[in-house]
Amino acid sequence: MLKIHGIARSRAFRCIWAAEEAGLPYEVVPLGFAPGFKLERPLAINPNNKIPALEDGDLVLFESLAINLHIAAKAGAPLMPTGDDASRVMQWTLWTGTEVEAHVMRWGYNAYIKPEAERIASEAAAGKEALDLRLAVLERELAQRPYLVGNGFTVADLNLACVLYGPWLNGYDLAPFPKVKAWLDTCLTRPAALRARKLREG
Numbered sequence: 356m357l358k359i360h361g362i363a364r365s366r367a368f369r370c371i372w373a374a375e376e377a378g379l380p381y382e383v384v385p386l387g388f389a390p391g392f393k394l395e396r397p398l399a400i401n402p403n404n405k406i407p408a409l410e411d412g413d414l415v416l417f418e419s420l421a422i423n424l425h426i427a428a429k430a431g432a433p434l435m436p437t438g439d440d441a442s443r444v445m446q447w448t449l450w451t452g453t454e455v456e457a458h459v460m461r462w463g464y465n466a467y468i469k470p471e472a473e474r475i476a477s478e479a480a481a482g483k484e485a486l487d488l489r490l491a492v493l494e495r496e497l498a499q500r501p502y503l504v505g506n507g508f509t510v511a512d513l514n515l516a517c518v519l520y521g522p523w524l525n526g527y528d529l530a531p532f533p534k535v536k537a538w539l540d541t542c543l544t545r546p547a548a549l550r551a552r553k554l555r556e557g
């Protein structure tokens with residue numbers, strides 16, 4: 356049984372979606388936030404003291420996107436393809452973590468997450484400007500194929516879509532990127548995504 360430490364209203368959402376997509380049994384060990392986005396109690400199994408963390412038998416992992424790669428590898432194809440497509444999954448997952456997420460967070464904190472009085476409009480604009488450049492790359496890729504890797508949904512789509520879920524749900528202007536918008540609509544309304552979203556959105 357996978358044990359996902361965290362709550363659905365955190366990056367643990369990503370791992371819950373992955374477990375749902377993989378069809379593997381899992382439990383959520385609830386750990387949420389105290390005021391100021393700090394954890395309500397320490398999480399000793401993660402040396403970074405952050406959520407999520409995963410326990411799978413003797414294996415303990417941190418980093419939500421790495422946890423998702425592990426979950427997908429347990430499920431195998433089609434969620435985690437083999438051969439060169441496995442390398443393409445790694446490429447897109449690293450692109451998500453290194454090229455996309457920081458800009459999503461910069462926009463998100465200053466557009467809808469922080470209390471209104473603490474938001475800085477110029478920070479939201481800078482995050483959006485950087486994110487738009489990445490969305491333009493994605494738009495061109497999705498003009499060539501329906502999903503990031505091959506013709507079907509893989510954990511590469513899950514990992515990128517779960518990072519773009521906040522903007523998608525919270526009014527980010529996706530009009531200049533219609534293929535990205537359609538792909539996100541498809542990914543985020545898959546039955547497994549809807550089950551995970553229900554835990555988060557209520």
Ligand SMILES: N[C@@H](CCC(=O)N[C@@H](CS)C(=O)NCC(=O)O)C(=O)O
Nearest residue numbers: 365366392393394405406407418419
């Ligand atoms: N790169 C990490 C980021 C983890 C992270 O920042 N988690 C947040 C919640 S979504 C957290 O635990 N914040 C509490 C803190 O920083 O004290 C991952 O993707 O797992």
